[in-house]
Amino acid sequence: MSVRVGIPRALLYYYYFPLWKEFLEQLGAEVVVSAPTTKGILTRGVEQCVDEACLPIKLAFGHVQNLADKGVDVIFLPRMVSVAQREYICPKFLGFPDMVRQNIKNLPVVMDTSFNLRKKQSDVTDFVQRVGAYFGKGIFKSRLAFGVALRKQKQYQDLLEQGLFPEEAMAILEGKEPKSKNINTDLTIAVIGHPYNIYDPFISMNLLNRLNKMGVKVLTADHLTEQKIEQGAAKLPKKLFWTLSKKITGGALHFHEKSTVDGIIHVAAFACGPDSMTGELIERFIRREGRMPFLNINLDEHTGEAGIITRVEAFLDMVRWRRAVG
Ligand code: SF4
Numbered sequence: 347m348s349v350r351v352g353i354p355r356a357l358l359y360y361y362y363f364p365l366w367k368e369f370l371e372q373l374g375a376e377v378v379v380s381a382p383t384t385k386g387i388l389t390r391g392v393e394q395c396v397d398e399a400c401l402p403i404k405l406a407f408g409h410v411q412n413l414a415d416k417g418v419d420v421i422f423l424p425r426m427v428s429v430a431q432r433e434y435i436c437p438k439f440l441g442f443p444d445m446v447r448q449n450i451k452n453l454p455v456v457m458d459t460s461f462n463l464r465k466k467q468s469d470v471t472d473f474v475q476r477v478g479a480y481f482g483k484g485i486f487k488s489r490l491a492f493g494v495a496l497r498k499q500k501q502y503q504d505l506l507e508q509g510l511f512p513e514e515a516m517a518i519l520e521g522k523e524p525k526s527k528n529i530n531t532d533l534t535i536a537v538i539g540h541p542y543n544i545y546d547p548f549i550s551m552n553l554l555n556r557l558n559k560m561g562v563k564v565l566t567a568d569h570l571t572e573q574k575i576e577q578g579a580a581k582l583p584k585k586l587f588w589t590l591s592k593k594i595t596g597g598a599l600h601f602h603e604k605s606t607v608d609g610i611i612h613v614a615a616f617a618c619g620p621d622s623m624t625g626e627l628i629e630r631f632i633r634r635e636g637r638m639p640f641l642n643i644n645l646d647e648h649t650g651e652a653g654i655i656t657r658v659e660a661f662l663d664m665v666r667w668r669r670a671v672g
Contacts, residue, residue: 348376349481351420351457352413355380356406357439358426360512360541364519365499366422369474372491373481378418380409383548387412392647394449400617401646402542403438403445405549410446410453420455420480421446424473428464433589436620506568511554512545531563533665536601538567538594538628539613540621543645550613551651553643553658560662565607567597574600582627591620598628602638609639609665611658616646639665 351370353363359379367377381387383405391408413421423446426439443458459476463469471489478488498519505515510524518524535557537544544550544566557564567575579586579596581603586592594612601607612628614621625642632640641661643654 348374349420350378350418351375351422352378352380352416352418352454353422354406354409354413355382356409356546357402357442357542360545362499363512364502364516365495366424367495368498369477369492369495370422370481372494373478373483373488375420375481378413378416380412380416383409383546385548388548388647395445396449398617399445400438401549401615402540402618403442404647405542405546406442407446407450411450414450414453418454420457421453422457425458425460427460427462428589429461430463430589431466432464433587433592434464435589507571509565509569511566512541512568529558529561529563531558531561533561533609533662533669534563534565534607535662535665536565536567536598536607536610537613538598538601538610540590540594540615540618541568543613543615549645551654553611553613553654556655556658560659562662565601567593570597570600578603581631586624588620591624595624595627599631602632602635605638607638608669609641609661611641611643611661613643613645616644639668 353359353366370377387408388405389408390411391404391406394411395404395407410421423443425443426435428434443456447453447456457477457480459473461470461473474488474492475485478484478491483491502515502519505518506512510518514524537554537557542549544553547555554564575593575596577596578598578600579592581599582595586595598610598612601610610632612625614625629640629642632638639661641657643657
């Protein structure tokens with residue numbers, strides 16, 4: 347019987363799920379994903395996590411608990427240190443497996459193999475071999491499995507760059523028909539933020555779909571190629587060594603410079619150190635130029651939906667008015 351491996355629908359799920367799923371399945375595992383976020387999942391996460399943590403980490407606790415409730419044999423929580431040379435991921439990712447072990451009782455096995463490409467890309471081999479060995483596979487079969495998974499991940503990234511959102515791209519990879527949106531839009535807005543904040547419909551209060559329904563075409567930094575992100579980030583006087591912050595800032599500055607959008611909405615999580623810095627950087631840069639409407643939204647577990655909708659509606663009215671008066 348296959349080992350049932352759980353992957354939380356949280357944190358880097360929206361970036362790496364196709365890669366992890368394919369890799370684990372090629373190794374013979376059965377992959378189980380936690381349920382879509384609900385109030386109940388968030389509440390359990392908030393109860394079990396330390397108060398000082400950011401909203402996405404609290405939510406990820408709830409998803410880990412959901413996987414434990416589903417009776418999986420293993421919870422896959424790779425210790426994400428770095429996904430690019432000379433760059434880092436937020437330290438909360440690094441400590442997440444330990445936080446979970448300390449705070450949630452009666453968990454199944456937590457697989458926390460380190461993923462660290464800071465020195466060189468080829469260091470991924472160590473991760474591949476360790477995970478493969480857990481499933482009884484040797485070096486050759488493990489590398490083969492990861493090679494197949496990398497090709498799946500490339501297809502996924504190509505679909506994102508074509509303008510799809512993660513759930514749509516994942517559905518296509520599963521062989522499902524893409525839903526036709528048929529939206530009449532008169533505005534294009536960039537929504538900039540961490541994937542776990544903007545793509546989780548519960549946490550973002552369904553922001554992307556709401557915008558679509560309000561006549562807005564939405565673009566995110568994930569629709570841009572790496573080259574465009576780098577060009578945007580190069581406008582800063584110093585290199586950002588946090589990969590996700592670089593993507594957010596580079597994306598925002600690219601959209602601003604090329605004027606391919608009518609406005610930018612930055613979505614940040616309360617208690618997020620990197621977000622407070624990137625939000626400030628982007629806002630200062632845009633306000634200095636003074637030519638693009640900008641809205642900053644902060645999310646926490648107490649954020650009221652009505653307040654966010656009112657602010658977004660007022661922002662869109664202002665963008666439309668600005669455009670009308672030229
Ligand atoms: S980048 Fe911010 S939101 Fe993401 S895990 Fe780190 S502190 Fe939390």
